[in-house]
Amino acid sequence: xxxxxxxxxxxxxxxxxxxxxxxxxxxxxxxxxxxxxxxxxxxxxxxxxxxxxxxxxxxxxxxxxxxxxxxxxxxxxxxxxxxxxxxxxxxxxxxxxxxxxxxxxxxxxxxxxxxxxxxxxxxxxxxxxxxxxxxxxxxxxxxxxxxxxxxxxxxxxxxxxxxxxxxxxxxxxxxxxxxxxxxxxxxxxxxxxxxxxxxxxxxxxxxxxxxxxxxxxxxxxxxxxxxxxxxxxxxxxxxxxxxxxxxxxxxxxxxxxxxxxxxxxxxxxxxxxxxxxxxxxxxxxxxxxxxxxxxxxxxxxxxxxxxxxxxxxxxxxxxxxxxxxxxxxxxxxxxxxxxxxxxxxxxxxxxxxxxxxxxxxxxxxxxxxxxxxxxxxxxxxxxxxxxxxxxxxxxxxxxxxxxxxxxx
Numbered sequence: 001x002x003x004x005x006x007x008x009x010x011x012x013x014x015x016x017x018x019x020x021x022x023x024x025x026x027x028x029x030x031x032x033x034x035x036x037x038x039x040x041x042x043x044x045x046x047x048x049x050x051x052x053x054x055x056x057x058x059x060x061x062x063x064x065x066x067x068x069x070x071x072x073x074x075x076x077x078x079x080x081x082x083x084x085x086x087x088x089x090x091x092x093x094x095x096x097x098x099x100x101x102x103x104x105x106x107x108x109x110x111x112x113x114x115x116x117x118x119x120x121x122x123x124x125x126x127x128x129x130x131x132x133x134x135x136x137x138x139x140x141x142x143x144x145x146x147x148x149x150x151x152x153x154x155x156x157x158x159x160x161x162x163x164x165x166x167x168x169x170x171x172x173x174x175x176x177x178x179x180x181x182x183x184x185x186x187x188x189x190x191x192x193x194x195x196x197x198x199x200x201x202x203x204x205x206x207x208x209x210x211x212x213x214x215x216x217x218x219x220x221x222x223x224x225x226x227x228x229x230x231x232x233x234x235x236x237x238x239x240x241x242x243x244x245x246x247x248x249x250x251x252x253x254x255x256x257x258x259x260x261x262x263x264x265x266x267x268x269x270x271x272x273x274x275x276x277x278x279x280x281x282x283x284x285x286x287x288x289x290x291x292x293x294x295x296x297x298x299x300x301x302x303x304x305x306x307x308x309x310x311x312x313x314x315x316x317x318x319x320x321x322x323x324x325x326x327x328x329x330x331x332x333x334x335x336x337x338x339x340x341x342x343x344x345x346x347x348x349x350x351x352x353x354x355x356x357x358x359x360x361x362x363x364x365x366x367x368x369x370x371x372x373x374x375x376x377x378x379x380x381x382x383x384x385x386x387x388x389x390x391x392x393x394x395x396x397x398x399x400x401x402x403x404x405x406x407x408x
Contacts, residue, residue: 025293025329031286032333032386036378037341039279043374044345046272048367053268056199057261059126060206062094062228063237064244065255073097073223080247081227089235092120094228097214102170102186103207105156112152112205114169116214124230127197134160134195144213145194149204153196166190169207174219189217280381287385290326294393319394326390334382338375345370 068074076095085093098115117138127136136147146167148158158167170186191213198204215221231237237256244254258265345368348354352365 028289028293029329029333033337035283035286036334036337040341044368047369050268051369064229066227076224091232092123092230094121095224096226098225104168108156110155115206116211118211130197132196132198137194138210144210146191147195147208149206150198151204160193166192171217287389290389323390323394326393330386
């Protein structure tokens, strides 16, 4: 065993005497432990939030979305789209026609979005998890039904169980002419709500209907606003996207989930890195306490340093003793912190002991998602700061050696 490491281990783990220096070293180790555990836990919580939010968005955000570059709608009845629909890798192929419309319930109006979808939209197995009231049903026999966003329901006070009071949807006529009665300039259709979904604010002002209802309302018998495609598990989405872009031509855009929600992904990424930086500064403060404890150790071990110097120990060896002791303090604290942090995360995942503080439809307890990269990030962060702190402490030991020689 390296002599510097052996002596450093004796200084750190010797149980013969308990000095104030040992207590200070223990406190420094405890600081690293808490900092490492906190960093791992917070990163895992943010991973959990990201996973929950993105899973919610995926209910209304397809894996690939095809839209026209120019104009609001396009004709989906082309040979290429027909072949894409029959592709064996495709799980669901949804035609979507959507537009802003005035929604009225009783005497209360609301300006929202009507989103007409084809039958494949209901293949998404996660739709029911977004329902706050009622069910995600778009047809009952020959009757069209609507599923409304939570914002619409709260604003208009809609009771989805009241079948006698439908919601009215107003859309401007495409061929409207000036009329003495303004209502003649609008297409008005009634539809009963079957359920209320709650996801995020940008989705909760949507009214989902069968595409036949939207075509009748908007007078669009053929065109669609977009084609939303989901694929079977194991499909390489990036490769499929590139293949579609190559074949579809320049008149269309093909976006994956990240491109459809680019601002969301950027926000989640920025928040995660902001929290990481804040906790890193806390770790820096905790780890740099090691400098103080090792400086006191240098003072306490002046005689040992003098003896080692007399026996022929050079500066590098003495410097190594205090460098490795600093690294041992942080290594022990970091490893124990990661173990405790992992145990806490697993318990929170399983039991959900720490609650959000408010009853939510999506989650009640703080979500956790452990990722291997976070373990590496914690080790790398603690290790990098520890090398700097231990290096500073080791240089102080050399100054102590020079002072001892002067005294002698």
